[in-house]
Amino acid sequence: MKLILVAAAALVDADGRVLLTERPAGKSLAGLWEFPGGKVEPGERPEECLIRELAEELGITVKEPCLAPLSFASHTYETFQLLMPLWICRRWEGQAQGREGQRLAWVKPGALRDYPMPPADEPLIPVLLDLLGPGR
Numbered sequence: 001m002k003l004i005l006v007a008a009a010a011l012v013d014a015d016g017r018v019l020l021t022e023r024p025a026g027k028s029l030a031g032l033w034e035f036p037g038g039k040v041e042p043g044e045r046p047e048e049c050l051i052r053e054l055a056e057e058l059g060i061t062v063k064e065p066c067l068a069p070l071s072f073a074s075h076t077y078e079t080f081q082l083l084m085p086l087w088i089c090r091r092w093e094g095q096a097q098g099r100e101g102q103r104l105a106w107v108k109p110g111a112l113r114d115y116p117m118p119p120a121d122e123p124l125i126p127v128l129l130d131l132l133g134p135g136r
């Protein structure tokens, strides 16, 4: 089965909230909430990919030292195997906006379960809860 490498970020704001973005209609898994990021292209390092995707999707500038490895998702979808490293990022330039028309939500970790996410993402929720607490 095809292995797909996707680089994703948990952007965390000063209040400990995590950014989720809604997958636009028309894409696979439309309507589900996910961590911003995307597929690593040939010749690209995963960190470079993530910085590119965050600029394209959200209009923010992230410097590589501000990305810290946090966890990863590994999930068997029907047509591919997903491997998705997740970085945590607490510092960036600019204000995140849905540059591709997608909705954004800043979510306290205790409320992440209220947002339907792709099945691959579910094991990442307790990781964020452990690190950040439920929030208030």
Ligand SMILES: Nc1nc2c([nH]c(=O)n2[C@@H]2O[C@H](COP(=O)(O)OP(=O)(O)OP(=O)(O)O)[C@@H](O)[C@H]2O)c(=O)[nH]1
Pocket: 006, 007, 008, 027, 028, 029, 033, 034, 035, 036, 037, 038, 039, 040, 053, 082, 084, 118, 119, 120, 121
């Ligand atoms: N970005 C992202 N993708 C995820 C997550 N969870 C998850 O299963 N995926 C899957 O990983 C793949 C990456 O998708 P993507 O649509 O973000 O890739 P991309 O930004 O390069 O978009 P494109 O391929 O439409 O150009 C999709 O199959 C998506 O469903 C997640 O939390 N964040």
Ligand SMILES: [Mg+2]
Pocket: 036, 037, 038, 039, 053, 057
């Ligand atoms: Mg994407």
